[in-house]
Every structure is written in structure tokens, then in C-alpha cells.
Amino acid sequence: MTAPVPHEPSSASLVRLVAAREVSTRIRDKGFIVSSVVILLVIIGAVLFQVLAGSGDDETRIGLVGGDASVVTALEAQGEALDVDVEVVEYDDEPAARTAVEDEDVEGVLLAGGEPELLVRESAGGTLEAVVQGAVGQLAIAEQLTAAGIDELEVPEVGVTAVDADAAADGQRVVTAIFGVVILYSLLILFGQFIAQGVVEEKSSRVVELLLATMRPWQLLAGKILGLGLLALGQIVAIGVVAVVAALTFDVVEVPGDLISTVAVVIAWFVLGYAWYAAVFAVAASLVSRQEDLATVLMPTSMVLVVAFFIGIQAASDPGGMLARVTSYIPGLSPLVMPVRQAAGEVALWEIALAVVLMVLAIGLVVRLGGRIYSGALLRTGGKIKMREALAAERA
């Protein structure tokens, strides 16, 4: 047996070793693979649903017997005015048109002879009748005007000025942000659970004693958070890319730039939110020694996450409201509220900066204080440890 030459590993390399173990263990875990695939499928499903729901809107096929090109033009123009896609299908004679109506190839057929007549299967729908009536009426007026010697009629065009030109784009961004908040919430809960389970597994199997003989508690904590964090980041980026690509492919969004920037904002807030929740979950988990006791200690933090989630959703409908405004600064809540406000486009830069700074400070606090609780609690097994005891044990 040859003698290997051990060297003193740096903090960074210890953290990296722990992180690598987390990644390689988790990536082979069936639960993780299944949850990742399910989330991606849900995203694609949601986009497809959007496509189907969007394409289902009014399209009317109108048959036409007789009449010239002006009738086709008038029908189409009328359709456009009424926000209905009109497709005109011309038939040679009435029997052919009747068959088409009976086969439901078209919704109705306009017999444009001397006396215009609309053939329908049972009864004419509101839009169909409106389109045909409008087109026929317009043509008749034009004919009568021509007959009266008036070729060109000066009709003043109504100018349209949009009061909130961005409304559509805002709406779209808010929908994206809500979508993002749902994903963010799911991933935070999922990875928070992963972290907590990992901490308890190390405690209940006592492997932590062996680990702490070679590294400091903070290195272990940092490695776990970082390793799972990379996986989580990979997952949310994958989701973001899939969602953007799917949305662009199926032409669901009108402003791709806005979509991408909103996705980027959600991902950035995910990083901050993850760091905070992961640390809190890990520290809470270190207080118990059995998986069964986990739910109890994670409860308060999970509740905060749930509350943040609902405020985030609420903020979508009232992004400028007092509730959204205040909670978007509060660390822990901000990662789920601020992205929605940012998407709605009603946030000043200083507000975002303030929320980020507060969140970073909170992360620093949790890592410092939580790291001490974690160190004090790791080697104490049996029952649930009080936070104060853990802090005292750390100093002992």
C-alpha cells in the first residue's frame, strides 16, 4: 500500500467537498428527479394551455355565393372592426353552399344576389349576423352614394390615444411574475425541505460527529447550502429558459424583452430568498434529531413562506398598495413580493436597493447567529433543543 500524502485542505476546498457530495447525492435521488421533471412539465403545460386558450378566440368562416371582391373585402373589414377573424369561402352555387352549412364547414353563407340572404344551420350567432349585416349595409350605402354621384366621402377618422400604453405589457409582466412567485415558492419549500432533511440525517446517523472532527460547523453549513443552492439555481434557470423558449415558440407573449427581464428579476430574488430560507431551515433542523420532529421546528418558517406567497399573489392585483409596499422591504417576505412589484413597474430604484440591502443584512445575521446555534445543537442529540441552550452550548 503506497502512502498517500495528505495536505491541509483549505476552507474553500472543504466547503466544495461538502457541496459536491450534496449535489451528487441529490442528483441521483429519485424524489429530486421526479419533482424536477414534474415542475418542468407543469411549466410547459401552462404555456400550452395559454396557447390553446388564446387561439380559441373568435374565428368565423363565412361562405359566399355570388358577389364580387368588394363583398369579400367588406366582410373582412367588418370582421376586423368587430375583432373577429373572418375567413371568406366562396362557393359556386347555392346547393354547394347549403351542403357546407349542413356539414358545418362554415357558420353561414351569404347569398349575395339582388336580395342578400344569410343561410345558417339553425340560427345566426350574434357576431355572424353583425358581420354580415354590417358588410351588406356598408356595401349598400356605398352603392347608393355612388348612384347619387358622391364618389368620395370625407369621413373623419377617430384618433385613438392610449392613456396607459404599457398596460398590456404590464399585465403580461405581472402574469409572468405571479408565475415566477409560484415557482419561487415551490422551489424554496422544496429545497428548504431538502436542506432540513439533510441536516437531520447527519444528526440522527451521528455522522456529524465524524464530520466535525475534520471541519468547522460553518464549513459544513456553507457546503450544504451552496451545494443544494447550485442545484436549485440550475433548476430555476432551466425552468426560466424552458418557459421563455416555450412562450416565444408558441407566440404567447408580445414583448419578449419584458418577459426575459422579469424572469431574470425572479431568479435574482430567488438567490436571495434561497440563501435566507435555506440557512433558517438548516438551523431549525439542527435543533431536532429525528425526521419525525422536523415538521414542528420548520413550521414557523414555513408559515412565513406561505404568508409571503399570498402577499406576493395579492400584490399582483394591487402592486402599489400599502401591504405590498411595506412587505416588499421586509426580509423574508421581499423575495416573493418585490418581483411582482418590479414587474408591475411601479417601484423606484431606491426601493429595490433598500429591499436588497435589508435582505442581505438579514442573510448575514441568520448565517452568523444561526451558525452558532447550528454549532451548539449539532452534537446534542435526543429530543428538541431550545435555541438558548444551543447558543450556550456553542460557547461552552
Next chain:
Amino acid sequence: MLEFDGLHKSFGEVRVLEGVGFTVAPGSMFGFCGSNGAGKTTTMRIAMGLVRPDTGEVRWQGRPLDQASRRRVGYMPEERGLYPKMKVGEQVTYFARLHGLDAAAAAKASRDWVERLGLGARRDEQLEKLSLGNQQRVQLAAALVSRPEVLILDEPFSGLDPVGVDSLAEALLDQVRQGVPVVFSSHQLDLVERLCDSVGILARGRMVAAGTVEELRRREAGRLLRVVVPDAAPDWAATLPGARVVSEQNGDTLLDLDGGADDQAVLAAALRTGRVTHFAWQQPTLVELFRGAVAAPAPEEVAA
């Protein structure tokens, strides 16, 4: 030298260690005995930096053990500890890397040790699928894989069948032959007596005895004399000066002699009763030494 020096530790009101100290020479095995709750685990945890002593320190080669030098210590905790769902080979490799081996060396050392402890075929199985005895072997592999300079093992033999005990003992003796100081705690005193060069007995947070088994015996010996006189009356020794009868049964007599008592006078008295079939200083077993040492300061505790 591995030196445990003046360790004191209290958890709240409870004083667990009150001045524990002993030394272990390189290439020797030290058996650490004591009743449950005597402070053995706390002493070992202090050495591994898992518990901070109130005073005192543990030194290796003259320098206090710190995070860096502890990496050169192989450790087996009392309640064992490995990842249940991690594969055997990967697990041992991981611990080798935590002890500072690079990836290639760690993989090779892991393969070698797993093979050597007879687990080659189980390398790709999850730890929890193995029997407890085999899990214990993996634990040993995790402690030995980084070629430690020092071994500290808390109850390494507990839960092993006799074959497992022998193979672990062989592995430890092999480490000793390579110059590694080995400290292990155990309740199996016959094992300690058989394997260890020196022994420490811990009771109520203090070392009540430390030294080679031979030294401990010598300290106790010179006191107990066994004389078998089949024809003697039951009270034949009652009047001997400086001797107290510990037990007497059909002439098989155990005598506790004062420092000044003359053993030859006892022999003469014995011969006067008739045949003497046995006359020798009693060699106390480690079990007897242990009982004596643990019980000595406060016999009522043992009685209770």
C-alpha cells in the same frame, strides 16, 4: 507522545472530568476503562475538538491538537456515524478527502481499505444494506483510510461477534506495529488486558489508575496471598499477625497481608496445619483491579 493533560470539564452543575491525564507512546495501545458515565467519551471528544475543555489540553508530539493536526487523527465515535444511504466505497473516499487526500489518492486508498477489510464485493452497496458488523468495518475503514498518525476509538469492539473482534484487534495491532499510538475505550476488560500495553481506569471524572497492566498488578500484588491447606481448621489463619482473612473455604484461603507482614511466617503456620497444596501471591485480573480501583474511594457507591 500523545498526552492528555489535566482535563477538566463541567456541563452546567455536573462535573464530568476532574483532572484527567495520561500519555500514550507511539506504537503502543492504551485501553481506557471506566464505568458508564465515568467520562471516557467526553475525554475522547475533547481530543477531537468536539467538546471544549474548561482547562487542560491534549498534545500530540508536544503541540496541542488543533483543527489541522486533528486531521491526522483517525476517529471512531461511540455511536458510530456514516451516511446510511451513501455507497460504501464513495463514503470511505469522501472521508479520505475530508482528511486531506486528493481525489485520486482518496479513491485508491478507499479501494484498498474496503478490499482489505473484506468488503470488496459490497463497495457499491448502500451502507444501510450491510449487516451491523460490516457497517462497523466500514466505520473502521473511514477511520483508517487517511493513514492517521493517531487513532482514537470509542468502544470500537462493542457489538462485534468474536470473529469481528479478532479481525478488528488484528487491524489495530497492525497500526501499532507501524508506530501509531492507539487509544480505545472498552468495557471488555479481558480484551483490554490482552491487547493493551497500558491501561487507564477512569472513575467519577478522575484517573484512579494508569500504567501497564503489569504495573497495576504489582501495585495491587504483595497484598493478596492464596494458601490452600486442605487439612487445616477453618480458623487456622485467624491469629496470624498482619494478615486478614479475606475468604476461607475448605482450606482455600485468601489472605490480605499488611506491608510489614512476613509471608514466610504465614507459610510456616500453614505447614504446621498439614499439607500445603498451593502457596502464591494472587495475580489480580484486570477485572479485579478495575473493581478495586473504581470502588476504592467510595465503596458505598458500588454497593448501591
